[in-house]
Amino acid sequence: MSAGEMVCTACSCLCDDIEIEIENGRIVSMEKACRKGTAFFFGSENERLRTVHLVDGKQVDTDQALAAAAGLLSRARRPLVFGMDNASLEAQRQGIELARMLGAVLDDSSSFCQGKLTHDILTGTLPSCTFDQIHDSDLIIYWGSNPHNAQPRHLSRFSLYAHRKYHEMGATRYVTMAVVDVRESETAGAGVAHRFFRILPGEDSNFIAAIIEGIKGNPVRKDASGFLKLLKQSRHCVIFAGLGLTYSLDNDFSLFYEMLKHLGGWMKTFVIPMSGHYNVRGFNYSLYNATGCVNKVNFAGGAVSHGDEFSLLEQVKNRAADCLLIVGADPFSSLPISVLKHLDGVPLVTLDPFRTATTEASSVVLGVSLTGLESGGTAMRMDGTTVTLMPAKWTDKQSDVQILERLKELLRP
Amino acid sequence: MKLTIVTYRDIFLWSERYKENGQPAAALVRLSPKDLADLGIAAGEKLKLTNEEGSIVVDVLAEPKCPSGYGYMPVSPLVNRLTTCRHGKLPNFKHIEVKAEALES
Numbered sequence A: 001m002s003a004g005e006m007v008c009t010a011c012s013c014l015c016d017d018i019e020i021e022i023e024n025g026r027i028v029s030m031e032k033a034c035r036k037g038t039a040f041f042f043g044s045e046n047e048r049l050r051t052v053h054l055v056d057g058k059q060v061d062t063d064q065a066l067a068a069a070a071g072l073l074s075r076a077r078r079p080l081v082f083g084m085d086n087a088s089l090e091a092q093r094q095g096i097e098l099a100r101m102l103g104a105v106l107d108d109s110s111s112f113c114q115g116k117l118t119h120d121i122l123t124g125t126l127p128s129c130t131f132d133q134i135h136d137s138d139l140i141i142y143w144g145s146n147p148h149n150a151q152p153r154h155l156s157r158f159s160l161y162a163h164r165k166y167h168e169m170g171a172t173r174y175v176t177m178a179v180v181d182v183r184e185s186e187t188a189g190a191g192v193a194h195r196f197f198r199i200l201p202g203e204d205s206n207f208i209a210a211i212i213e214g215i216k217g218n219p220v221r222k223d224a225s226g227f228l229k230l231l232k233q234s235r236h237c238v239i240f241a242g243l244g245l246t247y248s249l250d251n252d253f254s255l256f257y258e259m260l261k262h263l264g265g266w267m268k269t270f271v272i273p274m275s276g277h278y279n280v281r282g283f284n285y286s287l288y289n290a291t292g293c294v295n296k297v298n299f300a301g302g303a304v305s306h307g308d309e310f311s312l313l314e315q316v317k318n319r320a321a322d323c324l325l326i327v328g329a330d331p332f333s334s335l336p337i338s339v340l341k342h343l344d345g346v347p348l349v350t351l352d353p354f355r356t357a358t359t360e361a362s363s364v365v366l367g368v369s370l371t372g373l374e375s376g377g378t379a380m381r382m383d384g385t386t387v388t389l390m391p392a393k394w395t396d397k398q399s400d401v402q403i404l405e406r407l408k409e410l411l412r413p
Numbered sequence B: 001m002k003l004t005i006v007t008y009r010d011i012f013l014w015s016e017r018y019k020e021n022g023q024p025a026a027a028l029v030r031l032s033p034k035d036l037a038d039l040g041i042a043a044g045e046k047l048k049l050t051n052e053e054g055s056i057v058v059d060v061l062a063e064p065k066c067p068s069g070y071g072y073m074p075v076s077p078l079v080n081r082l083t084t085c086r087h088g089k090l091p092n093f094k095h096i097e098v099k100a101e102a103l104e105s
Helices: A035-043 A062-075 A089-102 A115-122 A131-136 A154-158 A204-215 A222-232 A243-248 A254-263 A280-291 A312-317 A337-343 A400-411 B011-016 B033-039
Strands: A002-006 A018-023 A026-031 A079-083 A105-107 A139-143 A176-181 A195-198 A236-241 A268-273 A323-327 A348-352 A364-367 A377-380 A386-389 B002-008 B028-031 B046-051 B054-062 B070-074 B096-102
Touching: A026 A035, A035 B011, A062 A323, A062 A348, A062 A364, A062 A400, A079 A089, A079 A312, A089 A105, A089 A280, A089 A323, A089 A377, A089 A400, A105 A312, A115 A268, A115 A280, A131 A236, A176 A222, A195 A222, A204 A222, A204 A243, A204 A254, A254 A268, A280 A377, A312 A337, A348 A400, B028 B033, B028 B046, B033 B054, B033 B096
Parallel strands: A079 A105, A079 A323, A139 A176, A139 A236, A176 A195, A236 A268, A323 A348, A348 A364, B002 B070, B028 B054
Antiparallel strands: A002 A018, A018 A026, A377 A386, B002 B096, B028 B070, B046 B054, B046 B096
16 A cells, blocks of 8 residues: 555645555545545546547557547648646646647637636736735635635635634634625635625626725725725735636726725735636646747747637637647536537547546547646646646556657657 | 526536536526516426527526526536627626526426
8 A cells, every 4th residue: 555645636726735545556545635636536546437549439549549639630720729727737838839830729718717817917917926925914805706616625725714813713813704706605605704795696897896986985885885894904915816706707807907906005915816727827827938828829820829719719619620639628518519519520639537528529539647646747726836746646548748749749740 | 587597616516527427416596585486486396498599407496595587507518508608708607698487397
């Protein structure tokens, strides 16, 4: 039996204190992981949930699968590479080089999630901080996010309950946690949040506009007034911005940034996007370093261009791509079917450790190891901290890095 | 009745993806007691949700704090039969307009 600590890659918290015991190549115990982490890693032991190499539904060996993938990609006139949010930084670098070599469009889920916020953090437009710096805060705000379901150990390991100055007894508390949401979620209710500001769906911009008016000294609605009072008592605030905020604002954060600018008159405010996939922040970072853009790029003609038309959604809706390489992503489970129907007849090549709706729809599937458990590398936590992943168990499956390297070799002009 | 569906993440649904023969409870919508009464149905009964993109049948749960006119559904491929994405916009995961009809039990 072997025992040790590992990093969980089930979400972008990248919890690095997971205690795991392996016996005869199987996980026998896992401590400290949340429900997501345990489901993810114990699920990986069920071979029927794992991928094998497939070409048109028939199992093949690695060489045959790679040859089929390379054939489809080399014949494509407008290839699109998508995903890599569930891939290590090393795999992302290989994927970006491959996309460049193919002259492909390259995008990831951040184009319809938190890419705008991460872009503004990387360019220095939006102040952000690491989890360690949360200990200096006196106000924590979850806005349009419910970590109880999406990042289950966020509160206990990194924010409220991990805060050095947290007191369970509210009367003496130094740090306050507030939630702004449309639903009284598990994070907002059940005695977790100290303050809950419930707004109607789609009302975030009105709520923010009212806060700005309140800062200017104008009379405002009662909830905005209460929120502003909380802000005025704070000197150091961290806002965890969730997809609820992003979608309510339809990716236009101008009013939100105006509010932050006004708040800067008396307090420090930092924003951390509540990312989902374990290395989506890493993808934005990798691509930004390579191209100056965090997503939605086009390498056609050997140059780099960027624009909304290069998002997966627009590419698929416009039937712009004639072959997709999907790495560690499952758009068929997460996107509107009204969009996905435009992919009918478009060949898909997918790398994934698990069988998914996307692998089921793919012409070529390349089964890879599960990064974090079966292969190592590095990844970037949602707060921008780089974390080293060490494999805890052996596998005969190749990693996504190895597969992408081999694909690059096959496609090299 | 017209409803606006707002999707949310559900950890149990996420975890079920990693179980063989898991039975994810994706087919449910949480509505206000007022809307349940207006629809003439009780919690546990079925509701048909329809829009231009498609139609689905879901179980109904009562959520006292849900505002009237809205419904909460967990993120899943099922609700994505009703979602869409207009040009230059994000998908309407948080604002899905549907017509809700009670099904005969």
